[in-house]
Amino acid sequence: xxxxxxxxxxxxxxxxxxxxxxxxxxxxxxxxxxxxxxxxxxxxxxxxxxxxxxxxxxxxxxxxxxxxxxxxxxxxxxxxxxxxxxxxxxxxxxxxxxxxxxxxxxxxxxxxxxxxxxxxxxxxxxxxxxxxxxxxxxxxxxxxxxxxxxxxxxxxxxxxxxxxxxxxxxxxxxxxxxxxxxxxxxxxxxxxxxxxxxxxxxxxxxxxxxxxxxxxxx
Amino acid sequence: xxxxxxxxxxxxxxxxxxxxxxxxxxxxxxxxxxxxxxxxxxxxxxxxxxxxxxxxxxxxxxxxxxxxxxxxxxxxxxxxxxxxxxxxxxxxxxxxxxxxxxxxxxxxxxxxxxxxxxxxxxxxxxxxxxxxxxxxxxxxxxxxxxxxxxxxxxxxxxxxxxxxxxxxxxxxxxxxxxxxxxxxxxxxxxxxxxxxxxxxxxxxxxxxxxxxxxxxxx
DNA sequence: AATAATTTTTAGGCAAGACTAAAAATTATT
DNA sequence: AATAATTTTTAGTCTTGCCTAAAAATTATT
Numbered sequence: 001x002x003x004x005x006x007x008x009x010x011x012x013x014x015x016x017x018x019x020x021x022x023x024x025x026x027x028x029x030x031x032x033x034x035x036x037x038x039x040x041x042x043x044x045x046x047x048x049x050x051x052x053x054x055x056x057x058x059x060x061x062x063x064x065x066x067x068x069x070x071x072x073x074x075x076x077x078x079x080x081x082x083x084x085x086x087x088x089x090x091x092x093x094x095x096x097x098x099x100x101x102x103x104x105x106x107x108x109x110x111x112x113x114x115x116x117x118x119x120x121x122x123x124x125x126x127x128x129x130x131x132x133x134x135x136x137x138x139x140x141x142x143x144x145x146x147x148x149x150x151x152x153x154x155x156x157x158x159x160x161x162x163x164x165x166x167x168x169x170x171x172x173x174x175x176x177x178x179x180x181x182x183x184x185x186x187x188x189x190x191x192x193x194x195x196x197x198x199x200x201x202x203x204x205x206x207x208x209x210x211x212x213x214x215x216x217x218x
Numbered sequence: 219x220x221x222x223x224x225x226x227x228x229x230x231x232x233x234x235x236x237x238x239x240x241x242x243x244x245x246x247x248x249x250x251x252x253x254x255x256x257x258x259x260x261x262x263x264x265x266x267x268x269x270x271x272x273x274x275x276x277x278x279x280x281x282x283x284x285x286x287x288x289x290x291x292x293x294x295x296x297x298x299x300x301x302x303x304x305x306x307x308x309x310x311x312x313x314x315x316x317x318x319x320x321x322x323x324x325x326x327x328x329x330x331x332x333x334x335x336x337x338x339x340x341x342x343x344x345x346x347x348x349x350x351x352x353x354x355x356x357x358x359x360x361x362x363x364x365x366x367x368x369x370x371x372x373x374x375x376x377x378x379x380x381x382x383x384x385x386x387x388x389x390x391x392x393x394x395x396x397x398x399x400x401x402x403x404x405x406x407x408x409x410x411x412x413x414x415x416x417x418x419x420x421x422x423x424x425x426x427x428x429x430x431x432x433x434x435x436x
Numbered sequence: 437a438a439t440a441a442t443t444t445t446t447a448g449g450c451a452a453g454a455c456t457a458a459a460a461a462t463t464a465t466t
Numbered sequence: 467a468a469t470a471a472t473t474t475t476t477a478g479t480c481t482t483g484c485c486t487a488a489a490a491a492t493t494a495t496t
Contacts, residue, residue: 003482003483005484025444026443037444038484038485038486038487043483057444085329099324102324106317118307221453223454256454256456257454259474276460276474
């Protein structure tokens with residue numbers, strides 16, 4: 001059994017590994033967890049002893065299969081709770097994260113299985129991120145950052161990269177959300193912004209925003 | 219804001235105060251929390267500094283109004299989660315306690331208000347214990363221990379004193395539960411056991427069991 | 437290749453919350 | 467009232483998880 005702190009490290013390393021492919025550096029973990037590199041070194045040693053990850057001094061860490069399964073399980077809980085909060089308790093997609101950060105540490109296999117059933121076995125959370133199954137398998141859907149689309153390409157919004165309240169509330173204000181149809185009408189080379197049509201409405205979107213919206217091309 | 223450990227002390231002192239009326243002793247707290255008296259002394263000092271309780275050396279503790287409100291709020295969360303687990307996630311009344319012990323520490327006012335609404339503002343938990351309102355008021359229903367009833371008195375089972383899985387599963391086996399009609403047919407002076415009729419069925423109940431069942435007399 | 441800059445680790449400490457053992461205060465008993 | 471028994475507190479330790487400062491290793495730059 002892992003402490004909340006250990007679980008947070010495991011989850012963070014899993015997320016970092018998903019984008020980096022090589023060993024995860026002490027500094028990267030420290031930055032993500034808003035802690036110090038020396039604290040990370042301490043924890044890494046402990047998690048290495050517990051067979052969660054492989055660690056060689058000065059060379060970053062890699063999760064073991066056991067570590068990956070553990071991480072997927074925490075993420076599964078996090079995302080199921082997010083679905084619960086939005087679907088049953090009237091939370092908005094920008095409010096769920098911090099509560100789910102707490103709920104993900106509740107220990108009870110029955111609880112999470114029953115919650116999954118109660119919610120109708122959802123496949124993804126309110127931000128479009130896939131929910132791992134009980135064995136830790138994470139179904140990956142085909143998606144592209146809006147910023148990588150070419151002129152006249154189109155598709156459906158299926159996820160976001162940045163899940164901060166600020167960004168999500170911005171999207172709400174622009175009426176951009178999961179399931180919306182998006183078409184790139186033009187790209188502006190000067191500032192790499194996009195002219196897009198979202199559910200029939202034309203608007204300009206900055207490169208920074210386009211870099212945080214996932215599209216399933218059609 | 220209080221740590222989980224602080225919350226557990228506050229809740230425990232509140233429960234002990236409900237049955238004792240005078241100051242709660244260090245030893246009583248230690249026993250209930252399965253810890254050592256010296257640890258209790260440490261924590262008591264901290265909670266006294268935080269204005270949760272009043273403490274004078276060697277004289278036990280009393281919760282302040284602030285402490286009582288804090289305790290009621292924790293208990294409110296605990297009991298609402300228990301209702302959720304039974305009503306929505308197919309938990310039985312003997313399974314809910316330990317999960318609710320974890321869930322009661324989740325910090326989010328919106329979460330608990332929405333949960334309350336989602337459950338239809340329940341008045342009591344699966345064991346018949348009343349749920350405090352948002353201001354910490356705890357409605358007390360009129361109830362008597364089955365063991366205090368006289369021959370030919372009757373009523374409805376509205377609660378249990380012992381909420382251990384062992385006792386609750388025993389009640390399930392005997393088909394005794396909240397809402398059942400109970401009538402005392404006879405009392406046996408030899409071992410203080412009871413001959414009762416429960417929903418039409420006659421059975422003998424030991425004094426120990428009768429001491430843990432609450433009846434609303436009719 | 438040597439030096440500079442950066443990253444990572446080590447060493448030593450701190451706070452929370454628990455513990456043991458011993459001292460002090462209170463309560464019970466003779 | 468004096469002694470015994472019990473309760474409570476103090477003093478000192480331990481673990482977890484964090485910190486700072488300094489040392490060591492790695493990587494980048496000249």
